[in-house]
Amino acid sequence: MEQLRNDAKRLAFLNVLLTMVFSVLSIFSLVIFCGNTFNMHLKAHTVLLSVIGIPIFAILFYLWLLFLEDLKKAYDGNETIKNAVCMGQIAIWLKIAASVIGFITAAIVVNNIGVRNVSITSYEFGLINKGGSIELLCKTLIAASAPFTAIMYVLLWTVSERKSEMRVITMILAVLALFYITATVKTFEESAWVWGLLEMITPVVEYLFLWRIYKGAEFK
Numbered sequence: 131m132e133q134l135r136n137d138a139k140r141l142a143f144l145n146v147l148l149t150m151v152f153s154v155l156s157i158f159s160l161v162i163f164c165g166n167t168f169n170m171h172l173k174a175h176t177v178l179l180s181v182i183g184i185p186i187f188a189i190l191f192y193l194w195l196l197f198l199e200d201l202k203k204a205y206d207g208n209e210t211i212k213n214a215v216c217m218g219q220i221a222i223w224l225k226i227a228a229s230v231i232g233f234i235t236a237a238i239v240v241n242n243i244g245v246r247n248v249s250i251t252s253y254e255f256g257l258i259n260k261g262g263s264i265e266l267l268c269k270t271l272i273a274a275s276a277p278f279t280a281i282m283y284v285l286l287w288t289v290s291e292r293k294s295e296m297r298v299i300t301m302i303l304a305v306l307a308l309f310y311i312t313a314t315v316k317t318f319e320e321s322a323w324v325w326g327l328l329e330m331i332t333p334v335v336e337y338l339f340l341w342r343i344y345k346g347a348e349f350k
Contacts, residue, residue, distance in 0.1 A: 134204040135344045141193045142340035146333045148186045156252035176240045187229050194222050214285035217278045224275035228268045229256040235264045254329050279307035289349040296347045299339045306332050
């Protein structure tokens with residue numbers, strides 16, 4: 131249990147910090163390299179965000195997988211926790227697939243196609259090449275991860291103490307997860323306000339979830 135709490139504390143901070151760093155640097159890079167439509171340096175923008183983003187997301191995904199494994203060990207024999215962890219692991223591997231495909235294809239595209247025919251954008255799970263089958267594949271993977279994430283938090287909700295903060299937090303996270311299904315319904319531009327809110331709110335609520343575990347919140 132002590133290991134779980136230590137991992138939850140570390141992840142609580144890094145989950146917010148690293149996602150914030152990537153978002154801020156994405157905006158900064160976009161302004162510096164792509165602010166002038168007549169002199170765009172899309173390749174430099176993509177390379178910079180890949181160099182920064184790949185280790186950031188590798189660390190985050192690893193820490194989430196480690197946290198879930200420790201959660202299962204801490205509640206060994208609890209079938210509900212075991213099932214919740216399984217759902218969470220599936221969701222994370224789907225996000226990893228979307229992130230890896232996004233980074234790789236973005237790098238390939240900017241090196242093989244004229245920058246004026248390409249549109250690369252950053253989002254919560256890395257980079258994505260807008261338009262075509264690759265964008266659809268990445269968004270489908272993200273949307274597919276949403277139900278698994280939601281089920282994980284619903285299962286954790288069922289084993290949380292009644293009228294506790296954790297019961298409220300897990301339900302909020304389950305609801306927020308379902309909004310990611312909009313990835314395949316609308317383009318990022320059409321649902322920019324939805325994704326903007328999700329990128330700001332979700333890490334904060336995840337922080338509260340992890341911090342409560344660090345502070346001693348337990349499941350039954």
